[in-house]
Amino acid sequence: MRMLTLLICxxxxxxxxxELRAIGVLVTKDNQAQTRVSIFSDxxxxxxxxxxxxxxxxxxxxxxxxxxxxxxxxxVRDVPLAEYLPLITEISKxxxxxxxxxxxxxPSFVHDNIRRRIEAANGHxxxxxxxTAKATDK
Numbered sequence: 331m332r333m334l335t336l337l338i339c340x341x342x343x344x345x346x347x348x349e350l351r352a353i354g355v356l357v358t359k360d361n362q363a364q365t366r367v368s369i370f371s372d373x374x375x376x377x378x379x380x381x382x383x384x385x386x387x388x389x390x391x392x393x394x395x396x397x398x399x400x401x402x403x404x405x406v407r408d409v410p411l412a413e414y415l416p417l418i419t420e421i422s423k424x425x426x427x428x429x430x431x432x433x434x435x436x437p438s439f440v441h442d443n444i445r446r447r448i449e450a451a452n453g454h455x456x457x458x459x460x461x462t463a464k465a466t467d468k
Contacts, residue, residue: 390420
């Protein structure tokens, strides 16, 4: 829990922009080897402790920004990708959410989604390789 809080604080430093939002998602296994998801949000109604993937998908589906993108951090502890893939899918589908870090196994469409968002936001940049993006003539 302390590690997740630290990661969120480092990833989302305080700014003067009141509309900046952040959601932390922690995926773990409980004592009965069941996948549990906890959501830590700055919107009280979105907070959920030890829910199931099925319970928490709607929270990510319905999350909205306050005039800007909602930064989402996902930390996964000893859970196979197939069990938390629905969470990543909802983050990817919701245009208000941006996955800023993912600790755990990453599906290829996460990388594709990030590339598409870069291309959409920076139409003048070639984002096929964001590390070496160069301006192009239009």
